[in-house]
Amino acid sequence: MEHRIDRIKKQLHAQSYKLTPQREATVRVLLEREEDHLSAEDVYLLVKEKSPEIGLATVYRTLELLSELKIVDKINFGDGVSRYDLRKEGAEHFHHHLVCIECGSVEEIIDDLLEDVERIVEKDWGFRVKDHRLTFHGVCKQCQDVAVKTK
Amino acid sequence: MEHRIDRIKKQLHAQSYKLTPQREATVRVLLEREEDHLSAEDVYLLVKEKSPEIGLATVYRTLELLSELKIVDKINFGDGVSRYDLRKEGAEHFHHHLVCIECGSVEEIIDDLLEDVERIVEKDWGFRVKDHRLTFHGVCKQCQDVAVKTK
DNA sequence: TGTTTTATTGATAAGAATTATTATATTATA
């Protein structure tokens, strides 16, 4: 945890930004809830628990800043709110998501899986790939099991 | 064009919806601008040119309906607005997009490309894939060429 | 055909998410 905070602090300093207490509180929430996919509002409420004086706009600004620095990725699962997802340590690319259309759960896939596809895109479309967003919509394991049982 | 309107009409009828003049006008705009990725507002303004009496809410309602029937797919490129994209005729899955971070252009990839990846996801994660969203962010051919020339 | 339902629409109000503004506070610099 502290190690990752330090790294992020350095990334900010490298662009001459400071890790203010508000920014640190925000980053800590993101680290503590790394598996989740929190909206700005979610982050705000969680930060508020420990730093009640923080303002919503500061959270938005911080998330925006972290996005620009590629410390977090902003995603949208189609429900009208942006969600913020920490990059995995040392990850070159953004990870993938499995969104269940039954229960709404979101699983993560860290494996790249797209090397071949990106090679094709670069070769056949002449497009230089810098990043990607891949989300599968379908039915998760648990919901499939429930469906079998209740048949 | 008329052929595709007919097909869509049948798809609506199959769910006991009617192809009202307003809905038809909306669908025509989507067909005419199939290469583009229009927001609800964009569609509204284009429909208004030919059917000035249409209301914005009707356009939203129509796009929502077409989404439910999988006639259009709703996508979000991270700029805060939803965009609506007609499914290609007979396409099983949604197509992919190449978004240029330099000029903002959006190219489409109709080829599936994800068969292998989906097989892995189904096998290793036990997730039954129903649909996907895949967007690559990077530099398009034109912008690469410009970069070379201006060097 | 005339009457009753039902579905759809347009106008607009309401809601939710995000961004802009501004006065204040904090930090860095000379």
Added chain:
DNA sequence: TATAATATAATAATTCTTATCAATAAAACA
């Protein structure tokens, strides 16, 4: 320490989307 540059909290404003509702049009019925 005085001065300038950054960052913040509170909140107003904006943007996008959805909900409401009366009016209209279409369909079902008698």
